[in-house]
Amino acid sequence: MKIHARKDAGGFFSLSSSGGEGKRRGGPLNPNPTFTKDGRLGQASLPMEAMESAFTLIEVMIAITIFFMAMFAILGVLASGVRAATLLRNDGPTAGMVASQLSVTNKLEEGSQSGTFEDIGVYKDYRWQAELREVATNGLFQVDIGVFDGRGNQVSTLSALLYRPDSQNSRMGLQSPR
Numbered sequence: 001m002k003i004h005a006r007k008d009a010g011g012f013f014s015l016s017s018s019g020g021e022g023k024r025r026g027g028p029l030n031p032n033p034t035f036t037k038d039g040r041l042g043q044a045s046l047p048m049e050a051m052e053s054a055f056t057l058i059e060v061m062i063a064i065t066i067f068f069m070a071m072f073a074i075l076g077v078l079a080s081g082v083r084a085a086t087l088l089r090n091d092g093p094t095a096g097m098v099a100s101q102l103s104v105t106n107k108l109e110e111g112s113q114s115g116t117f118e119d120i121g122v123y124k125d126y127r128w129q130a131e132l133r134e135v136a137t138n139g140l141f142q143v144d145i146g147v148f149d150g151r152g153n154q155v156s157t158l159s160a161l162l163y164r165p166d167s168q169n170s171r172m173g174l175q176s177p178r
Contacts, residue, residue, distance in 0.1 A: 093117050108132055126148065131143070143161075
């Protein structure tokens, strides 16, 4: 195999080979490598289609940012789902149970009510307390309910508005809540 060096009109040298396979360990030899005027090997240029199909650094960074934003959003949804499932595993009575019993009555009276969950065997140590007050003269009541365990710790609370127009109205006209 023979290697020929030529100098072109711009002062660049180029090499060409003749004979042999023109291959070496790393792959085929470049038949026309470019050299600068001082004899150093010049930069190899990529074909235009290779340069057009590559991603820029900013495109990669934007893609990674979008990926991580999506992952953190998914992790947030999963975490809130686990937290909700933990709350659903609450093994004691809730204030919603008391509110559902109060909502079936047609008449409410202002004041305080309390009771226990003795009817439900597993909740016999729990008790509840509700404060009822009329917030408008049309029969709208605010009910604040608390459920307490056997040691007196509050385990559940609920504040609800119940509309009971048939309840006795103890106030006349508009007044501020007590």
